[in-house]
Amino acid sequence: MELKQGDTIGILGGGQLAQFLIIAATKLGFKTVVFDPSEKSPAFRLATKYFCEPFSNKEALKKFSKMCNVVTYEFENIPISAIDTIGSNCTVLPNIEALRIGQNRFLEKNFAHSLGIKVAAFSIITDSQDLLNFLKNNNQCGLIKTKTSGYDGKGQMLIRGPKIKSEVLHMIETHECIVEEFLEFESEVSIIAARGYTGAVNTYDPSINFHRDGILISSKVPAEINRNIKLELALIAGKILDSLNYIGVIGIEFFLTKNGLIFNEFAPRVHNSGHWTLDGCLINQFEQHIRAISGWPLGSTKRHSDVIMTNIIGNVIDSKINGDKSIYNYGKDEVYKGRKMGHINKII
Amino acid sequence: MELKQGDTIGILGGGQLAQFLIIAATKLGFKTVVFDPSEKSPAFRLATKYFCEPFSNKEALKKFSKMCNVVTYEFENIPISAIDTIGSNCTVLPNIEALRIGQNRFLEKNFAHSLGIKVAAFSIITDSQDLLNFLKNNNQCGLIKTKTSGYDGKGQMLIRGPKIKSEVLHMIETHECIVEEFLEFESEVSIIAARGYTGAVNTYDPSINFHRDGILISSKVPAEINRNIKLELALIAGKILDSLNYIGVIGIEFFLTKNGLIFNEFAPRVHNSGHWTLDGCLINQFEQHIRAISGWPLGSTKRHSDVIMTNIIGNVIDSKINGDKSIYNYGKDEVYKGRKMGHINKII
Numbered sequence: 224m225e226l227k228q229g230d231t232i233g234i235l236g237g238g239q240l241a242q243f244l245i246i247a248a249t250k251l252g253f254k255t256v257v258f259d260p261s262e263k264s265p266a267f268r269l270a271t272k273y274f275c276e277p278f279s280n281k282e283a284l285k286k287f288s289k290m291c292n293v294v295t296y297e298f299e300n301i302p303i304s305a306i307d308t309i310g311s312n313c314t315v316l317p318n319i320e321a322l323r324i325g326q327n328r329f330l331e332k333n334f335a336h337s338l339g340i341k342v343a344a345f346s347i348i349t350d351s352q353d354l355l356n357f358l359k360n361n362n363q364c365g366l367i368k369t370k371t372s373g374y375d376g377k378g379q380m381l382i383r384g385p386k387i388k389s390e391v392l393h394m395i396e397t398h399e400c401i402v403e404e405f406l407e408f409e410s411e412v413s414i415i416a417a418r419g420y421t422g423a424v425n426t427y428d429p430s431i432n433f434h435r436d437g438i439l440i441s442s443k444v445p446a447e448i449n450r451n452i453k454l455e456l457a458l459i460a461g462k463i464l465d466s467l468n469y470i471g472v473i474g475i476e477f478f479l480t481k482n483g484l485i486f487n488e489f490a491p492r493v494h495n496s497g498h499w500t501l502d503g504c505l506i507n508q509f510e511q512h513i514r515a516i517s518g519w520p521l522g523s524t525k526r527h528s529d530v531i532m533t534n535i536i537g538n539v540i541d542s543k544i545n546g547d548k549s550i551y552n553y554g555k556d557e558v559y560k561g562r563k564m565g566h567i568n569k570i571i
Numbered sequence: 572m573e574l575k576q577g578d579t580i581g582i583l584g585g586g587q588l589a590q591f592l593i594i595a596a597t598k599l600g601f602k603t604v605v606f607d608p609s610e611k612s613p614a615f616r617l618a619t620k621y622f623c624e625p626f627s628n629k630e631a632l633k634k635f636s637k638m639c640n641v642v643t644y645e646f647e648n649i650p651i652s653a654i655d656t657i658g659s660n661c662t663v664l665p666n667i668e669a670l671r672i673g674q675n676r677f678l679e680k681n682f683a684h685s686l687g688i689k690v691a692a693f694s695i696i697t698d699s700q701d702l703l704n705f706l707k708n709n710n711q712c713g714l715i716k717t718k719t720s721g722y723d724g725k726g727q728m729l730i731r732g733p734k735i736k737s738e739v740l741h742m743i744e745t746h747e748c749i750v751e752e753f754l755e756f757e758s759e760v761s762i763i764a765a766r767g768y769t770g771a772v773n774t775y776d777p778s779i780n781f782h783r784d785g786i787l788i789s790s791k792v793p794a795e796i797n798r799n800i801k802l803e804l805a806l807i808a809g810k811i812l813d814s815l816n817y818i819g820v821i822g823i824e825f826f827l828t829k830n831g832l833i834f835n836e837f838a839p840r841v842h843n844s845g846h847w848t849l850d851g852c853l854i855n856q857f858e859q860h861i862r863a864i865s866g867w868p869l870g871s872t873k874r875h876s877d878v879i880m881t882n883i884i885g886n887v888i889d890s891k892i893n894g895d896k897s898i899y900n901y902g903k904d905e906v907y908k909g910r911k912m913g914h915i916n917k918i919i
Contacts, residue, residue: 228888228900246594249617252888252900252913268619269597502853505876505897505918514894522894527918528853528875540576540600546862546870549853552576552600565600570853570875 224314224420225518226292228252232513233291233313235305237264237273239553239563240297240493240509243501245269247510253517258287265554266297278305288312293516295471299325299491300372316516317471317491324467325491329370329401335486338462342486343478344404348395351387357402358384367391370399379437381405406485408478412446415497416460417472417511420518424464426457427504427524430496430532432476438561441533442496443571444503444526448479455484463489472497472512495563499530502549502568528570535565572662572768573866574640576600580861581639581661583653585612585621587901587911588645588841588857591849593617595858599865606635613902614645626653636660641864643819647673647839648720664864665819665839672815673839677718677749683834686810690834691826692752696743699735705750706732715739718747727785729753754833756826760794763845764808765820765859768866772812774805775852775872778844778880780824786909789881790844791919792851792874796827803832811837820845820860843911847878850897850916876918883913 226232232248234241237259245255245266257270260277267273272290276283278301288294288309295316303326306319324330332342344361348354358365363385369378378398382391394400411434416426431446432439446453460475474494476487497508506514506522514522537560540552549568558564574580580596582589585607593603593614605618608625615621620638624631626649636642636657643664644654651674654667672678680690692709696702706713711733717726726746730739742748759782764774779794780787794801808823822842824835845856854862854870862870885908888900897916906912 228902229904242597246597249590249594249902250899252902254616254902268602269617271616505850505916506894511894520892520894544868546854546859546868551598554576554597554600554602556577568853 224293226253229254230292230517231256231271231290232516233258233287233294233309234266234270234297235259235278235294235301235309236297237261237266237270238297239265239551241266242269242553243507243509244295244297244493244513247507247513250510251513251517251519253513256287256290258284263556268554278302281308284308285312295492295512295516296322297492317469317473318467321467321469321473321491325489326372327370328368328488331488332401332403332486334466335463338466340459340462340486341482341484343406345401348400348402350395351392354382354387354391354395354402355385358382361404364405365402366405367394367400367402369394370401406478406480408480408485410446410448410479411476411487412448412452412456412479412484413442413474413476413494413496414456414460415472415474415494415500415508416457416464417508417515417521417524418464418469419515419521420470422465423521424461425521425524426460427497427500427508428526429453429456430499432496436561438536438563439495439534440536441531442499443531444499445529452479452484459484459486471515472508495534495566496532498551498566499532499568500524501551502570503528503530531569531571533567533569534563535567537562538564540565572641574601577602578640578865579604579619579638580864581606581635581642581657582614582618582645583607583626583642583649583657584645585609585614585618586645587613587899589614590617590901591855591857592643592645592841592861595855595861598858599861599867601861601865604635604638606632611904616902626650629656632656633660643840643860643864644670645840665817665821666815669815669817669821669839673837674720675718676716676836679836680749680751680834682814683811686814688807688810688834689830689832691754693749696748696750698743699740702730702735702739702743702750703733706730709752712753713750714753715742715748715750717742718749754826754828756828756833758794758796758827759824759835760796760800760804760827760832761790761822761824761842761844762804762808763820763822763842763848763856764805764812765856765863765869765872766812766817767863767869768818770813771869772809773869773872774808775845775848775856776874777801777804778847780844784909786884786911787843787882788884789879790847791879792847793877800827800832807832807834819863820856843882843914844880846899846914847880847916848872849899850918851876851878879917879919881915881917882911883915885910886912888913
C-alpha cells in the first residue's frame with residue numbers, strides 16, 4: 224500500500240499529538256479525519272473532518288473508517304474493541320498486537336523480557352499477600368502500577384513495606400496491578416524509532432529525560448551517555464519493532480542504571496520525548512510516522528541542532544516568550560494541574 | 572496591541588502561503604479565519620473557519636472582520652476597497668499604504684527611488700510614442716509591465732524595438748503600463764525581512780534565486796555574494812520597512828548587476844523565496860509574520876542549515892521522494908502549466 228495525494232489518514236484521539244500528525248499529513252498532501260469523544264479536542268481545529276463520538280459508538284467508527292485509507296492513533300488507551308471495528312474496513316497502524324501489548328504493562332514487560340531485553344523485576348499482584356512476598360524479596364520497596372490505562376505517572380504508587388497503606392490495598396482491590404522493583408537509576412533515556420513498510424528501521428538520537436511527579440518535564444539531545452549505550456538503544460529499538468512487525472513511530476523509555484540499560488515501557492505512537500525533533504531534524508517524528516504508515520520511504524533522522532525541549536505543564540502560556548525559542552501552544556482552553564499546555568524547544 | 576491565546580487572525584487569500592500562516596498561527600495558540608473567493612482554496616482545509624465569498628461582498632467582509640483580532644493577507648492583489656471595508660472594524664497588517672504601493676509597479680519604483688535605492692530606468696507609457704521614445708534612449712530594448720496585478724511573470728513582455736508588435740500595442744491600449752530598462756544582470760537575489768510593533772527589524776540571510784518564464788524555480792542560501800552586498804540588502808530592507816512604518820514580513824527582490832544591486836520589487840507578505848526558512852531556521856518566515864502582526868517579539872532569523880528550495884511547478888508531485896528532502900505538497904487538485912504545486916527543501 225502506498226498513499227497518494229488527496230488520500231485520507233484517520234487519527235484516533237484529538238490531542239496535541241494528533242495536531243502535529245495533521246500538520247505533517249497536510250504537508251505531504253493528505254487529508255485527515257480525527258475521532259475523539261471530547262468536544263474540546265484541540266486537533267478538531269486542524270482536521271479536514273472530525274467525529275466527536277465515544278469510542279463505543281460502532282456506527283460512527285464504521286463511518287469514520289470508511290472515509291480513511293489508513294487509520295492510526297495518537298494515544299495507546301484506545302479500546303481494542305474500537306480497533307476491531309475499524310479494522311474490518313481499514314488498515315490500522317501500528318498493528319493491533321503492538322497496541323495490545325503497549326496497553327498492558329504486564330504483557331509489555333513479558334514481551335521485552337522474552338526478547339532478552341533487561342527489565343526490572345516485576346510480578347502480578349492480586350492481593351496483599353502477593354505484594355508482601357514481592358516486597359520481602361526486593362528490600363521492602365516497590366512500585367505498584369495498574370496494568371492498563373496509566374500515563375504521565377497516573378496509576379502508579381511507590382510503596383515501602385512491610386506495612387501496606389489502605390490506599391494501596393484499595394488500588395489492588397479495584398484494579399489489576401503489577402508491582403515492580405524500584406530502581407536506583409542515574410538517568411532516564413528514551414529513543415524514538417520508526418519502521419516502514421519495507422521493514423527498514425531508523426532511529427533518532429536518544430534523549431535524556433527529566434520527570435517530575437511521573438510527568439516528563441524536559442528532554443535533551445544529545446544525551447550525555449556513552450556511544451555503546453546509544454548503539455544498544457538503537458539495537459533494542461530495532462529488535463522490538465521487527466518482533467512486532469511494526470509500522471510507524473514508537474517511543475521507548477529506559478532507565479540507565481549502574482548495571483546498564485533497563486527497559487521501562489514503550490508507547491506505540493509518537494512520543495513527548497521526541498518533540499525536540501520538530502526543531503532538531505529535517506524530518507520530525509510526526510512526519511516520520513505519517514511517512515511510515517503511508518508506505519513512503521522513511522525520512523532522514525539526522526539531527527541538525529542540539530535541543531532542550533521543556534514542557535509547559537499546568538500553566539497558562541506566557542505569550543511574551545522571546546523569539547530565540549520555538550514555542551508550541553496546544554490551544555487548550557482549560558488549564559489544570561499536570562495538564563500539558565505546550566512545549567518549548569530551545570537550540571543549545 | 573498584543574494578541575493572546577485563543578485570539579483570531581484573519582487571512583485574505585487561501586493559497587499555500589495562507590496554509591503556512593495558519594500552521595504558524597496554530598502553533599502559537601491562535602485561531603484563524605480565511606477569506607477567499609475560490610472554493611478550492613487549499614487553506615480552507617486547515618483554517619478554523621472560512622468565508623468563500625468574492626472580495627466585493629462587503630457584508631461578508633464585515634462579518635469576517637468582526638471575528639478577527641487582526642487581519643493580514645497572503646497576496647498583494649486584494650482590492651483596496653476590501654481592505655477599506657475591513658479596516659473600519661479591525662487592524663489590517665501590513666498597513667494599507669504598503670499594500671497600495673506594493674500593488675502598483677509605478678508607485679513601487681518611485682517609492683524605492685525616493686529612498687535613494689537604485690532602480691532600473693522606467694517610464695509610464697500611454698501610447699506607442701511614449702514607448703518609442705523610451706526605447707530610443709535605452710538601446711531599443713525594454714520590458715513592458717502592467718502597473719498592477721502582475722505576479723509570476725504574468726503581465727510582462729520583453730520588447731526589442733524599434734518595430735512594435737501588435738500584441739504590445741494591444742497591451743498598452745488595454746492596460747496601464749510602464750516600461751523598464753532591460754538589465755543585464757548576474758543574478759537575482761532577495762531578502763526576507765520583518766518589522767515588529769516596537770519598530771525592531773530583522774532579516775533572514777538573502778537567497779540567490781533562479782527563475783524560468785518569470786516564475787521562481789529555486790532559491791539557495793547562503794547566496795554566494797559578497798559580504799558588503801549582504802549588508803546593503805539588510806540596510807535597504809530596513810529603510811523600506813521603516814519608511815512604510817511596516818509591521819509584518821516583506822520579501823524584496825533585486826537584480827545583482829556589475830553596477831551593484833538594483834531594486835526590482837517588493838511583496839508586502841511572506842514570499843516564495845523565503846520557503847527555505849521552513850527547514851533552515853528555528854523561526855520560519857510564516858511564524859515571523861504571525862509574531863510581528865500579533866505584537867509579539869520577533870523571532871531569531873539565524874540559519875542552522877544551508878538549503879536549496881525547489882518549486883514543483885505544473886507537475887503532479889512524486890510521492891516516492893526520498894526522505895532526505897523535505898517535501899511540501901500544497902494539496903491542489905488541479906495541475907496546470909505554471910501552477911505552483913509544492914516545493915522541496917534540500918539541506919546542502
